[in-house]
Amino acid sequence: MKKNYLQALLLVFTLTIFSSCSDNDDEESYTPVSPVVVDLTQVPYPKLSDYHFFEGDLKNLTPSLNVIPYEPASILFSDYAHKKRFVWMPEGTKATFNGDDKILELPVGAAIIKNFYYDKIQPTDTPLIIETRIMIRKVDGWIFADYVWNDDQTEAYLDLNGSYKQLTFKDDNNVVRNVNYRIPSEAQCIVCHKYKQDVGGQEVTTFIPIGIKPQNLNFNYNYGNETKNQLTKWIEQGYLENNFAFPTPEHTTINYSDATQPLEKRVRSYFDINCAHCHKETGHCDYRPLRLSFTETGGVNGHSNMGVCVPTVDMQDFDPELSNLITPSKPSQSMLFFRINTTNESYMMPLHGRSLIHDEGVALIEEWINSLQNCP
Numbered sequence: 001m002k003k004n005y006l007q008a009l010l011l012v013f014t015l016t017i018f019s020s021c022s023d024n025d026d027e028e029s030y031t032p033v034s035p036v037v038v039d040l041t042q043v044p045y046p047k048l049s050d051y052h053f054f055e056g057d058l059k060n061l062t063p064s065l066n067v068i069p070y071e072p073a074s075i076l077f078s079d080y081a082h083k084k085r086f087v088w089m090p091e092g093t094k095a096t097f098n099g100d101d102k103i104l105e106l107p108v109g110a111a112i113i114k115n116f117y118y119d120k121i122q123p124t125d126t127p128l129i130i131e132t133r134i135m136i137r138k139v140d141g142w143i144f145a146d147y148v149w150n151d152d153q154t155e156a157y158l159d160l161n162g163s164y165k166q167l168t169f170k171d172d173n174n175v176v177r178n179v180n181y182r183i184p185s186e187a188q189c190i191v192c193h194k195y196k197q198d199v200g201g202q203e204v205t206t207f208i209p210i211g212i213k214p215q216n217l218n219f220n221y222n223y224g225n226e227t228k229n230q231l232t233k234w235i236e237q238g239y240l241e242n243n244f245a246f247p248t249p250e251h252t253t254i255n256y257s258d259a260t261q262p263l264e265k266r267v268r269s270y271f272d273i274n275c276a277h278c279h280k281e282t283g284h285c286d287y288r289p290l291r292l293s294f295t296e297t298g299g300v301n302g303h304s305n306m307g308v309c310v311p312t313v314d315m316q317d318f319d320p321e322l323s324n325l326i327t328p329s330k331p332s333q334s335m336l337f338f339r340i341n342t343t344n345e346s347y348m349m350p351l352h353g354r355s356l357i358h359d360e361g362v363a364l365i366e367e368w369i370n371s372l373q374n375c376p
Contacts, residue, residue, distance in 0.1 A: 034066040036088055038111055040138050044145030048132055048156035053088065053113055059129060059153040061115055066091075068237055069223065070230055072216035073253045074273040077358040078116060079179045080171045081130065086113040087212070089239050097244040100215045100251045101295040103208050104240065110137045112209055120170035130165060131183050132156050135193075135209055142207045144189045160186040179356055188352045196282045210277045214244075215294060218252045253294050256364060267368045268297040270361060271306065274350060284351075289313070290325065290336075307336050309375035318347075328372035337365055 035052040045051060048058065055064045063069065067088045075083070089095070093107035106112075117129040134145040147156035148163065162185030168178050193207040217230040234240035254261050256270040271279075272294035278285040279292040291297070291305040304310055307325025312318070312335045319338075327333040339349040341362050348354075 032065055034088075034091070035064050036067060036111075038088070038090070038109055038136060040109060040136075043136050043138075044134070044143065044158055046158050048147040051111070051134075053086065053111075058155065059149075061129075066237070067113070068233065068239070069221070070212070070217060070234075071221055072211040072213075072273060073219055074216070074256045074269040076211070076273050077354060077361055079181055079354050079356045080169070080177065081116045081118060081181070084115045084117070085211075087111070087234075087239065088113070092238075094238055095234070095240045097214065097241060100247040101213055101293055103210075104212050104214065106137050106209075106212075108137050108139055111135070112212070118167065118169040120174075122168040122170065122176060125170070128167075129153060129156070130167075130181060133184075133189075135207075142193070142209070144186055144193075144207070146183065146186075146189070148183055159183070162186075162188060177356065182352075182355055184352060191284050191352055192277055192350075194278075194282075194284050211273065215247045215252050216273070218247045250298070251295070257360065263364075263368055263371060266364060267306075268294050268302075270364060271297060274361070278350070303372075307334075308372060324375070326369060326372070328374050329370055331366045331369045334369055337362075337369060340365060 035055070037050070037052055052064055053067050054061055056062050061084050063086055067086050069084065069086050071085060087106075088111045089107055090109040093109065095104040095106045095110070098105055112135045114133045115129055116131050116133070117127055119127050121128040129149045131149065132147040134147070135142050136145065144160065145158060146160055148159045149156040163183045165181045165183065166178075167181050168176065170176055190207060193210065195206050195208045197204050197206065214231060217234075219229065220227050221230045221233070223233065228236075229246075231240065231246055235242045253269040253272055254265055256266040256273075258266065271292040275290075276293040276296075279288060279290040280296075281291070289310050290307050296302070296305045308328065310325045312322060312325060315322075315335065318335065321333050322335040322338055323333065325335045326337070331337040336349070339347055341357060342348045343355060343357060
């Protein structure tokens with residue numbers, strides 16, 4: 001009897017040890033796998049959920065494994081809509097650095113996800129996601145995919161035809177506003193994301209993202225469980241090569257809404273994110289005498305690149321008083337100020353992306369113009 005009891009105890013002990021070792025082995029050998037699916041032969045998918053960028057209830061926008069959020073220092077104005085941005089890259093790939101002011105070179109298969117939403121839709125004071133724009137890097141370049149959310153906020157469906165959505169919302173200052181929100185067509189996406197190159201004497205147009213420049217990401221971001229410089233986060237994630245020096249403070253954009261920062265640097269940051277993608281050598285509006293990237297608005301040529309005392313040319317049907325792009329101390333005689341302060345589609349700037357006037361942005365530019373001295 002005693003012998004059988006001891007044998008039984010030995011068996012239980014052996015099984016326990018074996019089971020414990022097996023469990024530990026399983027834990028050590030298990031590697032989480034991102035559920036994201038970006039099949040370059042099939043994208044763009046018909047539904048947002050097909051990518052598996054988000055887990056759980058889709059409208060919560062909870063990122064799946066290896067889908068990381070990001071945010072530029074200054075925000076492109078889009079009719080007061082808020083945005084949640086994410087990036088994903090295939091395992092074993094990473095972006096490369098091309099310069100402080102150049103778009104990071106993302107690998108083939110990478111995806112940038114940008115969700116547009118309002119926090120306080122009226123009359124219920126509830127959030128509403130309007131659209132999710134995705135750019136995907138294929139072998140031959142970037143493609144666009146825009147997903148329009150249903151009213152139930154359970155799914156978003158591919159639609160590159162463009163449409164409008166009439167909304168009433170409260171902005172961050174609890175001001176009630178009405179907007180005929182414009183979901184862009186593919187052709188409108190192309191205008192802002194256009195990149196023209198000379199290839200063998202021929203002009204070739206490709207498309208690139210806008211906000212993912214090192215100088216725009218060079219600040220701390222709250223990831224929920226940690227706060228960290230975004231470039232550092234991308235490197236640690238394995239999403240960015242660690243072979244470059246971070247931009248210096250003078251080469252880093254700032255939040256243009258931060259009134260504690262120098263006025264001109266705020267304006268330069270505003271121009272960089274809202275205007276420079278078109279007003280640069282390779283952009284849609286490169287024929288105009290404005291060069292509005294953060295890099296080009298600094299230094300000795302900075303003011304002329306921003307249009308200060310630069311005469312308006314080849315612009316018909318405008319008030320003759322708008323004789324300069326920027327007339328120091330005179331916003332009412334500045335063409336640039338007029339065009340950002342109107343909703344007339346024949347005149348307004350930017351060409352796309354807004355139907356409302358950005359009151360805070362207009363006030364910033366007005367303050368800057370009033371701070372300038374007279375032309376010689």
